[in-house]
Amino acid sequence: MNELIANSQQLTAKIWQLLEEVSDPEVPVLSILDLGIVRGVRIADNEVHITITPTYSGCPAMNTIATEIRLRLLAEGISKLTIHNQLSPAWTTQWLSQAGREKLAAYGIAPPQNDTAMGHVLKLFGQDTAVPCPLCNSTNTHLVSQFGSTSCKALYQCNDCREPFDYFKCH
Amino acid sequence: MLMQATLNAAVAPAYSPEVRQLLFDYVLQLADTSLLLGHRLSEWCGHGPILEQDLALANIALDLLGETRSLYQYAAELEGRRRTEDDLAFLRVATDYRNPLLVEQPNGDFAHTVVRQFLFDNFHYHFLQQLQTSPNEHLAAIAEKSVKEAAYHLKWSAEWIIRLGDGTEESRQRIDKAISKLWRYAGELTTPTPTEKALQDLGLIPNYTALQPTLDAYVAQVFAEATLPVPQQIAVQLGGKQGRHSEHLGYILAELQYMQRTYPGMQW
Numbered sequence: 001m002n003e004l005i006a007n008s009q010q011l012t013a014k015i016w017q018l019l020e021e022v023s024d025p026e027v028p029v030l031s032i033l034d035l036g037i038v039r040g041v042r043i044a045d046n047e048v049h050i051t052i053t054p055t056y057s058g059c060p061a062m063n064t065i066a067t068e069i070r071l072r073l074l075a076e077g078i079s080k081l082t083i084h085n086q087l088s089p090a091w092t093t094q095w096l097s098q099a100g101r102e103k104l105a106a107y108g109i110a111p112p113q114n115d116t117a118m119g120h121v122l123k124l125f126g127q128d129t130a131v132p133c134p135l136c137n138s139t140n141t142h143l144v145s146q147f148g149s150t151s152c153k154a155l156y157q158c159n160d161c162r163e164p165f166d167y168f169k170c171h
Numbered sequence: 172m173l174m175q176a177t178l179n180a181a182v183a184p185a186y187s188p189e190v191r192q193l194l195f196d197y198v199l200q201l202a203d204t205s206l207l208l209g210h211r212l213s214e215w216c217g218h219g220p221i222l223e224q225d226l227a228l229a230n231i232a233l234d235l236l237g238e239t240r241s242l243y244q245y246a247a248e249l250e251g252r253r254r255t256e257d258d259l260a261f262l263r264v265a266t267d268y269r270n271p272l273l274v275e276q277p278n279g280d281f282a283h284t285v286v287r288q289f290l291f292d293n294f295h296y297h298f299l300q301q302l303q304t305s306p307n308e309h310l311a312a313i314a315e316k317s318v319k320e321a322a323y324h325l326k327w328s329a330e331w332i333i334r335l336g337d338g339t340e341e342s343r344q345r346i347d348k349a350i351s352k353l354w355r356y357a358g359e360l361t362t363p364t365p366t367e368k369a370l371q372d373l374g375l376i377p378n379y380t381a382l383q384p385t386l387d388a389y390v391a392q393v394f395a396e397a398t399l400p401v402p403q404q405i406a407v408q409l410g411g412k413q414g415r416h417s418e419h420l421g422y423i424l425a426e427l428q429y430m431q432r433t434y435p436g437m438q439w
Contacts, residue, residue: 057316058237084175087241088312090319122322124330124396146323147227151234155223171319 008043015041015048018072025064026150027168029107032065036095039086048073051084053091055171056151093171104168110134110156115170131167133158141165176244190373194307195249196366197376199259200269200412202242206260207420208274208291209235210427212284220281227327231288234320241313261431265420272411273356275420282335282345286353289328289393294360296321297385301377310376329393336397350402358407361386367412 019038024030032038032052040051050069054062066083073081093112096104101111114129130139138160146169148155154169186194212232219225243256273291278284299321302314335346361379363371370376394401410416430437 054237054316056234056237056320057241057313058233058235060233082175087176087316088308090316092319122326124326124333124393145223145227146327147223147230149226151230151320155226 011043011048012041014076015050015073015078018076019050019069022065022068022072025061025068027104027107027109027152029103030100032069034097034100034103036097036100037065037091047080047082048078049082049084051086053086053089055091057087059151091171093168096168105134108134108165109153110165110167112168112170131156133161133163134165135163136161143167176241190375191249193366193369193373194375195246196269197370198242198246198249198310200364200366202239202246202259203268203270204274205235205239205242206427207268207270207423208287209233209239210423211274211276211278212288214278215284224281228284231324231327234317234324238313238317238320241316245309245313257431261428265416265424266414268411268416268420268424269414270411270420271356271359272408272417273353273359275411275417275423276353276356277419279349279352280345282342282349283353285328285331285335286346286349288324289332290353290357290360292321292325292328293386293389294357294382296325297382297389298377301382305375305377307375329389332393332399333397336394336399346397346399350399354402354405355408358405359409359412362407362409364412 016033019041020031020033022032024032024035027035035055037052037055038050039053040049042049052062052065052069062085066085069083070081073079093115096112104111110131110133113131131141131143132139133141133156136158138158140159141156142159144155144157144164146154148166152168152171153166155164156167157164209232212228212235215225215228216232217225219228239260240256243259246259247254247256273287276283276287278287296318299314299318303311303318305311305314332346335342337343361383363379367376367379371378390401411420
């Protein structure tokens with residue numbers, strides 16, 4: 001019995017490691033763990049259960065992510081797997097890991113600023129706290145549109161280096 | 172199946188057949204509403220006034236479609252007759268759709284789209300805030316997810332109301348026209364049908380009477396900044412939530428359902 005528990009603990013740890021290798025198809029620099037969308041891994045009755053949550057309800061990457069998880073685990077011989085899609089608690093950018101935030105900035109996407117306070121969202125014509133340009137680090141930037149190339153990003157432009165850039169908006 | 176929808180709490184409450192039917196009808200109404208508005212917004216794709224706003228409209232459409240899918244999946248589960256989300260979205264006739272008339276109205280010019288969106292977003296955002304506390308965990312979870320997206324939608328449409336209202340002579344003329352055309356449809360959102368009334372009495376969905384002052388206050392705030400007068404005493408046009416639609420719905424469904432009707436069971 002103790003051996004079984006030890007084995008299942010080892011397997012769980014192994015699965016978490018494998019999940020680190022699955023990247024977000026839209027922001028490939030982030031793993032799904034960086035993104036904070038894996039909410040749980042458990043093993044019950046010889047079956048692996050992984051719970052994930054969408055970033056946005058219409059996120060078109062969810063099916064791809066589920067397929068990538070299956071393929072990655074299958075490559076290690078783990079085929080008995082159920083992936084659960086859970087809406088609540090709702091995903092928030094606060095779940096982005098510190099490593100994830102650094103990877104985003106290095107990739108040219110400004111990470112979310114001050115995302116513990118969502119109150120600003122409804123402040124009309126109000127903006128987030130200064131969003132630093134991921135290219136020149138200037139905080140002299142302006143919002144072009146709250147809606148960008150994917151649901152999770154807004155469009156900004158730097159007033160100093162003039163480069164447009166993506167901002168991973170607070171959620 | 173790639174994924175399974177899962178709730179935090181494992182056991183769903185067992186509803187009586189009557190309550191189950193009420194919930195099924197109501198969840199379909201919500202699903203039809205976001206499907207239709209999402210589809211209307213997607214018609215802008217490639218036609219937006221500028222690229223950034225084209226993207227904004229497509230983003231909002233995508234959020235609504237995501238909400239739509241969660242709702243149809245839950246409706247299918249409530250019905251328990253093996254119909255799928257696709258069957259419910261694509262294989263029903265116009266008189267079975269339960270969306271309010273507002274969301275099936277044509278896009279018109281950008282001002283019409285903005286006014287339609289603002290009237291919907293104001294209701295949608297404040298309503299979802301309340302729905303999060305529903306004892307029905309499915310609806311509460313969907314609301315908790317969608318309300319964060321709806322906040323960005325409402326900010327977008329409210330800011331455009333202000334830009335167009337307090338903008339140029341032409342933008343003002345256009346938004347005045349859009350308001351006078353669309354205001355009559357706003358009241359349906361908060362006029363409960365017998366189904367909604369029954370669910371409100373059971374405490375499963377928010378009470379619209381209690382919600383109304385919040386909606387009115389937000390309209391007043393945004394319209395004041397837009398220098399627009401709030402329309403007074405306009406007759407309310409009802410019908411959509413009970414299956415009595417405008418001619419526009421048939422045309423949308425013809426386009427929306429074409430593929431499934433022509434190639435039944437088709438999948439991407």
